[in-house]
Amino acid sequence: MRAAERNRAYLVLSERFATAAKLSAAREMLFWDSQTYMPAGGAWARGEQVAAIYSACADLIAAPDAGDLFAAAEEAADTLGDVERSNLAEMRRMWRHSVSAPKALLMERARFSSALHADWRAAKSSNQFALFAGGFARLMSIHREIAEATGEALGLSAYDALMDATDPGLTAAVIDPMFDDLEASLPALLGEVLERQAGWPKPRAFSGDFSIERQRALSQTLLSAVGHSPAQVRLDASPQAYTIGQSPSDVRIMMRFDADNFLYSVRATLHEAGHVLYELGLPRELAFTPVGAPRGATTHEGQALMLDMQAGRSREFLTWLAPVLAKTFGGEPESWTPANLLNHYRRVGQGFIRTTADEISYPLHVILRHRIERALLSGDLSVTDLPGAWSDLSQRLFGRRPPDDARGCLQDVHWANGMFGYFPSYALGVAFAAQLYEAATSENPQIQSNLAHGDFSSHRDWVHPRIHDRASKVPFAKLVEESTGASLSTAALKRHLRNRYLEEVMP
């Protein structure tokens, strides 16, 4: 960042926010450790350490003189360059979130979510929603209090205020028309595709040795194909798939391996590898500044979903993947033909789980959660009535109900972890991924054809200057328009789904 000696207020603020960002990186490291190597005995103290970092960050960001400093920095905004001005805007947004609700309440949310995780785990494994309901109702009332206070300060609705913390610029005005459109079109598309698939031969079951060791080796092969080196990227086993960036040259993937479903780690590794591309592509000289951070959850998920869905489930990539799978897992060669792999990959409308859903069902899963979140936050839906509402919405969107709460409203970790208002970003990310991938491949068709050789380099070269390197220098809407030539919509996604699931010639 260019020096701005003539704007002392700006310098003081950016120094504080840089320290806070470095502390947050340490907090992420503590999370990574808790998911990978921490001995069981470490849990209680880890909660204390994480809370201490939250507290120290809050104090840095919401220092008593911050309001005056922002006023002074903005008054002398003509001393700042474009990037610095964007940085100032991002700092102000973070500060507003930090001071709009009382620190005690924000801390309570952090601590309470940490405790609720255990309740959720018990509820899910025993399929007893009641074990989760009490704590979640308490957490909801904290969310509501924070959301209302923040919304009032930011001039946003309560739900939009929650989203603004992780995905600024994505409000109901953007979400509602897109989600209404998808809700109106995807169930019908799902039906059409299922009808088409009814006449296909049954896919041959995969056979081989699906031990965690082999799956892990495969994940490393996939990371290499995407262009990731162990000098910058680690992958470790963990209960949930997730990625954290320590810096633009140190990113950690946590990967869940399921011995009964190797496809989970194949897709999840590509998904996380997309997150990694973004983290590694952020401008190093802006590390630990708000303007140097990823643009938001939709952009981040979009990067992941481009690899996971657009590229990673394409016919070209599967042609490359099939012999790699055969070599990794052994077993019957007939199960590893590209045709059989495609027959597995194209099947839709199965199961009840978001994280393993097909491309058409996935946005519907997200819309379901979003509708419920909105109703919970407004108070239109009580926590007690959540399982019933989930079941009814499943009936409406998928034409069937989950057999139990473990495969219904308890399936995702997010609410137990204190994430609320995050879900929309997944479906918006699906749409952004489709729109971006369409722009990329029509500008450079090799992006697609190179996948047949497991080569993602032209993909990265196209996305890097348009998304990764821009970090938070421009608002989300501008980022979308400048990279794709249009504002965010469902059009490209719908074209993509029809092409892949209705037009593609099956072997």
Next chain:
Amino acid sequence: MRAAERNRAYLVLSERFATAAKLSAAREMLFWDSQTYMPAGGAWARGEQVAAIYSACADLIAAPDAGDLFAAAEEAADTLGDVERSNLAEMRRMWRHSVSAPKALLMERARFSSALHADWRAAKSSNQFALFAGGFARLMSIHREIAEATGEALGLSAYDALMDATDPGLTAAVIDPMFDDLEASLPALLGEVLERQAGWPKPRAFSGDFSIERQRALSQTLLSAVGHSPAQVRLDASPQAYTIGQSPSDVRIMMRFDADNFLYSVRATLHEAGHVLYELGLPRELAFTPVGAPRGATTHEGQALMLDMQAGRSREFLTWLAPVLAKTFGGEPESWTPANLLNHYRRVGQGFIRTTADEISYPLHVILRHRIERALLSGDLSVTDLPGAWSDLSQRLFGRRPPDDARGCLQDVHWANGMFGYFPSYALGVAFAAQLYEAATSENPQIQSNLAHGDFSSHRDWVHPRIHDRASKVPFAKLVEESTGASLSTAALKRHLRNRYLEEVMP
């Protein structure tokens, strides 16, 4: 800790120091990661993160109102219990260190040491002291400035002020007579023992598979013997042996494995296992308070050296160890007899390296570094003249000179890491270990005889209430007197060395 509602100043201070302690635990976690799993690309940002935590801790401890709060808390000291009063005293000591030298200077030391590490590594591996000298001279001048400012504020000499940060209560008044006595007696003892050993049969060389995997399995066996469970203690490979405590139920050992010298990891594992006993034995209800922290470096090293030297090199323990080694490494059974193992373990006066030195040479290695540190700090010795001074002192203490600087003044990592004034604690720890172990085994001889079964439980049971559980509740001198019945001296150490190296009947 009992509530002290009537002493608000105390509560405010203890809250801040607790947050700082949790941040420091996060910093240690970052260090652990950097030594074990961090991708190479993470180094530059890790330095930034660590510096940010230092800065945040310094701001918490040295807040502008801290002086007033200490005055108010001490004025109302009658509202506090004994433990709280000790906590207040410890907080005051930390605060004095934090405010006596300018924060910028303390930060510069932290950052500069971090950079110097690479110089040291290059200098050591190429055996070129000049590569280290310039940076170290600069660091020395920072040390000097900090030491003089802190010493003035604390009413201590410059060197004592540095020691007070990690080992309060251990000053020149304690060190000088002990070190003078050891310097006067150990070289002669070394000569006497060498003369005795001249007539022994040459020990048979060890044979077997000394791969890192087998050494690591042995380390786990040793940890189990000491009583450590994987639910509370991890061991990972690392360039240096070191231990960090995340909490009294999560402790991490970093272990160096040398394929050419398995005895290094045997001894170092026992050494670190002693540190672990202390960390796990600290009172959990005082976690993250200054009074709940270990008493100081001498006490900590004493815990490690009791296992490493007193117990871990005893005839009883070696009787248990011999068949364990045979089983772990395979090879010629004749090399794994207890008699042959003892013949290896009792040899003295070999090599030039502190970390692999025998029990008699070890304190002399430390005294050498201490003499040099004092001279460097006072300015009596310049950094340029350091290699010559080291060589001359080696001649005086050991009767021989190291063949090069890599095995001389560049052998230890401490000075490059910014540790200065820490070395004495190792030799004081040797003396404390001997004194404590003598008290323990004369009160309960089973502590010694149980080692023949690889059983350390009576050792732990004796030490825990007397040392571990007391944490920093009493000053060092009181801790020593109450646990051993005498003040710290060299007497027990000298008795121990004579017994083991001159009186013990060799098989």
